[in-house]
Amino acid sequence: MRVVSSGQCRQLGLAVLLTSVLALVGACSPARPAGAPLVGAAAPPVAELHDDLIALGAPPAELAAAVDRRLAECLRHVGFEYKPGPDLESAPNLFGIIGIMTEQSARKVGYAAVATPDERFPQESYVASLAPSDATRYAAAVDPERGPQTVVRGDHGEEFTAPRQGCYAQARTAVYGSVENFLRLMVLPTRVRLATPALFDHDSVLDAAAQYGRCMTGRGYPTSNLKRTQELAEARFGRTRSATDPPGDEEVTMALADAACQESSKLIEVITSAGLAEAAPWIASHAGEIQMLATVQTESTARAEVVLRR
Numbered sequence: 001m002r003v004v005s006s007g008q009c010r011q012l013g014l015a016v017l018l019t020s021v022l023a024l025v026g027a028c029s030p031a032r033p034a035g036a037p038l039v040g041a042a043a044p045p046v047a048e049l050h051d052d053l054i055a056l057g058a059p060p061a062e063l064a065a066a067v068d069r070r071l072a073e074c075l076r077h078v079g080f081e082y083k084p085g086p087d088l089e090s091a092p093n094l095f096g097i098i099g100i101m102t103e104q105s106a107r108k109v110g111y112a113a114v115a116t117p118d119e120r121f122p123q124e125s126y127v128a129s130l131a132p133s134d135a136t137r138y139a140a141a142v143d144p145e146r147g148p149q150t151v152v153r154g155d156h157g158e159e160f161t162a163p164r165q166g167c168y169a170q171a172r173t174a175v176y177g178s179v180e181n182f183l184r185l186m187v188l189p190t191r192v193r194l195a196t197p198a199l200f201d202h203d204s205v206l207d208a209a210a211q212y213g214r215c216m217t218g219r220g221y222p223t224s225n226l227k228r229t230q231e232l233a234e235a236r237f238g239r240t241r242s243a244t245d246p247p248g249d250e251e252v253t254m255a256l257a258d259a260a261c262q263e264s265s266k267l268i269e270v271i272t273s274a275g276l277a278e279a280a281p282w283i284a285s286h287a288g289e290i291q292m293l294a295t296v297q298t299e300s301t302a303r304a305e306v307v308l309r310r
Contacts, residue, residue: 049291052293053276054094056094056189056294057189058093058094059185060297066303067171067172068082071171078141078167084122086116086244094193095275098230103256110237110247110254110255111237111247115237115241116242142168144166155191175307185293191282195279196275209224210224212265213228216229221258229258233254236250
């Protein structure tokens with residue numbers, strides 16, 4: 001399974017779709033081997049690792065921004081441009097919940113991911129405009145598929161790969177310390193989700209989802225879950241504005257209702273709590289790795305801040 005890159009998704013997304021997530025809530029220095037304990041450290045209680053896991057599921061935006069900057073520098077050296085798209089994705093989170101809305105995001109971006117879908121990947125338009133020979137040269141420069149690959153294996157034998165050469169590899173190494181560090185950080189949330197197959201069948205999650213749906217319907221937006229809300233927003237506001245335009249009044253009104261209903265139902269909090277509880281055995285058996293990756297992310301963020309200050 002190859003890591004594909006795009007915005008936060010461009011840099012930090014994985015080519016993994018979890019159907020249970022999409023069905024209920026709408027739905028880029030070398031690390032030690034997976035699961036290796038920290039030398040001389042006893043495994044902490046599972047609850048003490050929750051903050052680390054939640055942070056690993058929501059990497060700082062500086063990481064993607066710094067990779068973008070180093071990628072652009074690398075491509076300029078070989079005669080190409082880089083045009084990152086606007087950040088229209090749902091807030092990254094440990095359990096892959098799509099459609100998280102806060103009052104701030106409601107007013108600032110609204111439902112931009114569905115309102116401006118045609119503007120999400122300007123780099124694709126740029127590459128499509130290149131002559132065939134230049135497009136081939138670009139592909140070889142940015143992300144060569146036939147060169148050596150870094151491979152990280154999941155808990156069930158899945159393979160996640162990324163090239164060790166090319167501009168993406170250089171950019172990721174500059175920020176994360178190595179391509180392997182990048183891959184291990186990116187794969188971890190997916191591994192947690194695969195360890196929680198019954199998450200969206202928990203009574204607490206079903207109750208919170210029902211409460212959210214009643215709240216939204218009562219405010220005039222007939223929906224039963226976050227996926228339906230995204231579909232309703234696309235039907236009302238899809239392709240109605242540019243990515244550089246602020247959301248209109250009607251879009252903001254619906255987004256604010258969405259944020260309020262998520263808050264009153266505690267839907268995101270309930271999903272996260274249920275997921276961490278279900279994942280407890282997995283967390284306990286991977287405590288050393290979680291601690292190590294939390295350190296890797298902290299160190300990577302520090303490198304990213306240096307890149308962005310240049």
